[in-house]
Amino acid sequence: MDFLVSSFVSALRLIGSLSPDVRDAVRTSLSVSAGATAFAALLGIPLGLLVGLSEFPLKRLVVTLLNTLMGVPTVVVGLVVYGFLSRQGPLGILGLLFTPTAIVIGGTLLAAPIVANYALASVRGADPRIVPTALTLGAGRFRAVGTLIGEIRFGILAAVIAGFGRVVSEIGVAMMLGGNIRGYTRTMTTAIALETSKGEFAFGMALGIVLMMVALIVNLFLNLLQQR
Amino acid sequence: MYRLRSIRKRYGSIVALDIEELTIAEGRLYTLTGANGAGKSTLLNILAFLAPPTSGEIFYAGKRVDWKRDSVEAYRRKVTLLHQSPYLFGGSVHENVAFGLKIRGIQGEEQRRIVDRALDGVGLQGFRGRKARELSGGEAQRVAMARALALNPEVLLLDEPLANIDRETTGLLETVIASLPSQGTTVVMTTHDPAHLGLLNGESIFLEGGRVVPPPPDPGVSSTREQAEA
Numbered sequence: 001m002d003f004l005v006s007s008f009v010s011a012l013r014l015i016g017s018l019s020p021d022v023r024d025a026v027r028t029s030l031s032v033s034a035g036a037t038a039f040a041a042l043l044g045i046p047l048g049l050l051v052g053l054s055e056f057p058l059k060r061l062v063v064t065l066l067n068t069l070m071g072v073p074t075v076v077v078g079l080v081v082y083g084f085l086s087r088q089g090p091l092g093i094l095g096l097l098f099t100p101t102a103i104v105i106g107g108t109l110l111a112a113p114i115v116a117n118y119a120l121a122s123v124r125g126a127d128p129r130i131v132p133t134a135l136t137l138g139a140g141r142f143r144a145v146g147t148l149i150g151e152i153r154f155g156i157l158a159a160v161i162a163g164f165g166r167v168v169s170e171i172g173v174a175m176m177l178g179g180n181i182r183g184y185t186r187t188m189t190t191a192i193a194l195e196t197s198k199g200e201f202a203f204g205m206a207l208g209i210v211l212m213m214v215a216l217i218v219n220l221f222l223n224l225l226q227q228r
Numbered sequence: 229m230y231r232l233r234s235i236r237k238r239y240g241s242i243v244a245l246d247i248e249e250l251t252i253a254e255g256r257l258y259t260l261t262g263a264n265g266a267g268k269s270t271l272l273n274i275l276a277f278l279a280p281p282t283s284g285e286i287f288y289a290g291k292r293v294d295w296k297r298d299s300v301e302a303y304r305r306k307v308t309l310l311h312q313s314p315y316l317f318g319g320s321v322h323e324n325v326a327f328g329l330k331i332r333g334i335q336g337e338e339q340r341r342i343v344d345r346a347l348d349g350v351g352l353q354g355f356r357g358r359k360a361r362e363l364s365g366g367e368a369q370r371v372a373m374a375r376a377l378a379l380n381p382e383v384l385l386l387d388e389p390l391a392n393i394d395r396e397t398t399g400l401l402e403t404v405i406a407s408l409p410s411q412g413t414t415v416v417m418t419t420h421d422p423a424h425l426g427l428l429n430g431e432s433i434f435l436e437g438g439r440v441v442p443p444p445p446d447p448g449v450s451s452t453r454e455q456a457e458a
Contacts, residue, residue: 127315129311129313129314129315130315130317132278132309132311133311133314133315133317134327135278135304136276136278136304136307136308136309137308137327137328137331137375137376137379138301138304138305138308138328138331138332138379139328139331140301141297141301143331147317150317150318151317151318
């Protein structure tokens with residue numbers, strides 16, 4: 001028990017002193033997560049809206065596929081992207097493997113299905129009277145859809161936040177595609193895994209506390225939005 | 229205003245509407261009655277240009293409706309449908325009433341003046357800044373009516389506008405609705421309440437199984453000029 005208490009105290013000291021290693025890992029985590037979330041939003045929101053608002057053959061299959069992609073293990077996403085970005089892979093020439101960009105690509109693929117599913121759920125849960133009301137007040141088709149998006153904007157925002165939560169807390173993609181390079185691609189999650197395995201439990205705990213705080217803030221924000 | 233010829237609307241194998249001939253004259257008030265499933269809402273949706281019929285022809289103001297997107301959108305700016313449980317957008321009462329005005333490019337002081345006048349007309353003076361989602365059911369119904377009236381539509385279609393609201397609001401909306409034909413607006417209103425037929429002094433269209441049939445005898449109601457084809 002003393003071990004846990006003393007580690008916790010040391011972890012708080014590390015956070016308080018803004019240790020460069022802690023700072024770098026937090027900065028890298030937040031920046032690659034923000035980048036991946038932005039791209040995931042650009043892909044996932046239109047995809048979710050398109051699937052939710054249109055009727056087409058195999059729609060059910062597409063929805064099932066999106067649901068399945070939400071649950072894909074992060075190491076599988078890491079593995080697939082690794083295959084593309086590795087030197088022998090089709091995109092190996094770009095030299096992106098073990099860079100923050102590689103983590104952003106993997107994070108985007110990880111978060112996009114989540115954003116799409118949340119956006120789709122928002123459309124499905126939207127009041128069915130929104131579009132007919134807009135149409136009968138003289139809105140064109142696009143304006144009516146714009147009105148619908150405006151009405152479900154908190155659901156869309158929740159989709160983006162959920163995507164961020166997924167990316168910031170994952171380890172498989174960051175480890176496989178980033179390579180855990182200190183001060184460059186080392187994220188909070190990869191740093192926790194590495195430092196703990198080296199016996200630096202207090203350091204891992206410090207990052208764990210920061211990660212938990214980020215997750216807590218994200219979820220508080222998400223709950224706040226869902227109540228609106 | 230409308231002329232319907234051989235209009236049919238099918239949902240799969242179900243024929244929801246089957247009207248051989250129906251004329252709706254300009255500047256008149258019609259009450260549309262019939263049992264649940266008689267086709268009232270289907271007819272209103274077609275008249276509102278929200279859903280095309282499966283077959284048949286509709287003439288609006290003497291012109292055949294081709295159901296192309298551009299022309300349908302143009303018709304929708306002349307015809308407004310008010311649902312039984314109207315949807316109010318998030319935001320203020322003003323934003324709701326001004327919704328259609330913005331689409332028509334009416335902004336600024338003119339928009340504000342029209343919104344105020346529409347709210348006055350339904351007894352909601354001073355409600356402009358209120359949040360739409362915080363209104364009572366009757367107030368929401370009146371805001372929806374103001375939102376429709378603000379557009380000064382050629383045709384106002386009302387789906388059970390007097391259902392589920394308090395007596396005070398009912399009386400007020402009846403007065404508003406009854407005054408519309410004298411201002412040149414054609415009104416088609418569905419109702420289940422026989423009392424409304426007489427009160428509103430309208431003509432009756434009676435639907436049964438998707439067909440227009442002669443209305444049952446009612447001393448308080450003038451008979452429709454439109455008769456179902458045999």
